Amino acid sequence: MAEIEWPWQYSFPPFFTLQPHTETRAKQVAAWKSLVLEYYRVTKQAVVDVREVHTNPLFNNANINRRLPSEAVLMILEELAKSGNATPLDKTKQRWLIYWHTLEEW
C-alpha cells in the first residue's frame, strides 16, 4: 500500500471532533473531504464501509489516539456525495463508493 503524506490536520486532535462553530466546521469538513479523496486515490481503494471505518487508519489516528465518530464519517460522506465524489451503495448508507474524480471530470 502506498504511503500517503498526511496533512497537518491529521495530527491535530480537534480535527477528530466535529466543530460546533459554523465557519470552523466548514474548514474542517473541507479538509476532511480532500483528505478522504487523497487517501483513496493513493491507496487505490473505492469502497468505504461505515461499519468498518474504525479499522481504517484514515479515520483512526493511533498516534494521537483519536478517531472520527461514525456520525461524522457519515456526514463527510454525504458532503462528498453533494459534490459528486461519492455515492451510497445501499439504502442504509453503510457502504459508499468514492470517486477520485467526479463522473463529470471523466
Add this chain to the structure above:
Amino acid sequence: PQIKTRTGIIGIERSLQEKQKETDESISLAFQDLTKLMDMAKDMVAISKTISAKIRARQGDITEDETVRFKAYLMSLGIDDPVTRDAYKSSNEYFEQLAKQLASILEEPIKEVGGMMTLTDVYCRVNRARGLELLSPEDLLHASRRLAPLDLPIVLRSFDSGVMVLQIRSHDDYAVVDRITELLKEKGSMTAEDLAQSEGISVLLARERLLVTEKHGKACRDDSIEALKFYPNLFLDEMSSE
C-alpha cells in the same frame, strides 16, 4: 365522679392516657389555627385578585403610588402574579432597592474574582453575610434583572448554556477572548479545569470563557474520553496565513 387511682398499673396507664389527650388537643388546636390562617390567606388572595381585575378595568384612573402599594401587598402574601403585575410597573420597588444594595456590596468582591460571578455564588455570599432576613432565589433574580435599567456598576448576564452571572459593567468579552487565545497559544491546549486553575476562577466560568472564545472562532474543541480540550483554532488561522 371518677375515682382517681394513683397506684398500680392502672394509675400509670391513666396518667399516660391523660398526657396523650393533652398533646392531642394541643396538636388539633394548632392545626385548627393553621386552617383558619390559611382560610384568611385564601380570602386575601381572592381580594387581591379582584383588585388587580379592577386595576385592569380602570387603567390610568389609579395613581402610580397605589399600584406600588398594591404590589407590596402581593409581595407580603407570597402570591406571585407577575402577568397582571408586570403590566403596571416593570418591577417592585423592593427589587429596585435590593438591586442597589446588591451593587454596593458586590462590586468589590466581583472585581476581586475577575469581573464575573455566577448567580449561585452571589446567592451564597449575600445570604451568608446576611444571616437573617435572607433572600429567596427569586428575589435575587428579580433584583438582578433590575441592575441594568438602573445603571448600576454590575449587570446580569445569561450565557447560552443558561448559566447566569453578575458581571462588572465594563467587562469586555473581546478582552477575555484575546487573553484566552494567548493562553491557548502558550500552552497548546487547555481544559476548563486547567484554565480554572491558572486563572483562579471557578470551573463553570472557565468553561463559559472557553465557549465564548470558541464562539468567536478563536478556539476549537477536541472532545474525547480524556476530556473536552480546547485548542487554538488552527483551521481558521492556517487558512488565513496561507
